[in-house]
Amino acid sequence: MTIQGAVAPLALMDRAKRVAAIAAEHADQVDAEGRFPAEAVAAMRSERLLGIQIPTAQGGEGVSVLEIAEICTTLGKGCSAAAMVFAMHQIKVSSLVSHGSGAGWHEAFMSRVAGEQLLLGSATTEGGIGGNLRNSICAIEVDGDTCRLEKDATVISYGDQADAILITSRAHADAAPSDQVMTVFLKDQYTLDKTQTWDALGMRGTCSDGYVFKGEAPAQQILPRPFAEIAAQSMLAHAHILWSAVWYGIAADAFARAQAFVRAAARRSPEAMPPGALRVAEASSLLQGVKASIIAALTQYATAKGDEDKLSAMSFAVAMNNLKIASSQNILTIINHCMLICGILGYKNGTPYSLGRHLRDAHSAQLMISNDRILGNTSTMLLIHKQDTSLLA
Amino acid sequence: MATADTIRTILAQHGKLPVDAATLGEDSDLYAAGLSSFASVQLMLAIEEEFDIEFPENLLNRKTFSTIATIVEVVTELSKDQQAA
16 A cells, blocks of 8 residues: 555545534534535535545545445534435445446446535335335336436435435336336436425434436436346445444444533542443443444455455345344434433533434434334345354354 | 256246246346345245255355246256265
8 A cells, every 4th residue: 555545544534524523513403404414515525525435537536435434423423414415425326336337428427426526316215115125116218318217206315405316216117126227317307396395303404305206318327237236236235334334423422422421520529430430331332332343344345345246145135234233223222321321411402412313313223224124134034044153254 | 856847836936926937938037027035035945945955155146046047057056966965
């Protein structure tokens, strides 16, 4: 590794920290008003974070998922919604990088994402599919060089603010529900007719409204690989790792507040152990567990990356599913511990120890792809897959 | 003995396909025909039971179950290996 290569990640994290500071400053307002974290996303653009994952050949920085996960955590400590917008954008970019390389239109589009700092949205949810993103009802219609799509997209996070949307559909009018493709539509190639407004318990700034999507674009904008491969080989790992990194950031900020609370109490009366001290130690252990699971998944992904067989193996899917289940459940336990430590000052809004936003945001983790659905898929795989129980493999 | 016809019969029983399995060629893409990941596991279990074999971890992937021809090939190989063992 050259010296430049070793120094770059430090500079990258400095950029991320500047964005996180801006995100943190507006986090309470974003949450209270349920509005898009515009200041944080503007800062991501000015720090040029939206194109970092794109290969250098297309004008990006070729940054690995490891560093993107670290940025997700850093942002998650400041504002969960801004961090989740960043994570969702990067998950879409990962599909382009993994499955659009070699395709002329998609390579040119990646250059635009990096150059113009375009924000990518996702439309994988559809009314009537029961939350299973591996099924579509709508079908893309290819007519010569043009493709058309209409979709009842019940959730498109930051749909109003996205510069382009990656959307799933059946591959053609006669295709089975699971025979899907993903297509990139640019903002001037679609209309969004809002059907549902996002007024939710937490993650309020993601503005995950519902829309009827109608688009028309050149057919070459359809990603060349089946969506089944994209889902298994880039989306699954990136989604579960980057979401978990955001959630870890939320829990880590809650923990920092709880620890500060106990330290302040200890300084006031050094002779007596503050009542919450033992719980801080418990939460510390739980937090370390979440961190370790993410690191283990990142290591597993680094080993499998670029190897289609490893990425589509059941062992890989089970491991990524397990990460999602564990981190989404454990952050709730951690933040609840922090709430018990901070007491009424944690429960109240507007104190240095407030945890209401953290707790509400964290509750989304079990639901964004329902844990029950993921456990159902894992349990099916475990009927045939024998889990590797060695320690180091 | 795994033949295209025996696999097709198991596919008809367990594949939950929206199309008639009898219409599928040996090289037809089963995922394009609507084989879901859930049904593919049921298919694997039924094949393990029928041929008294176990799929090793490295074959539990999308590619192995992508066509009738690849399934026949893999099952024939495994039957030979696992009977010899």
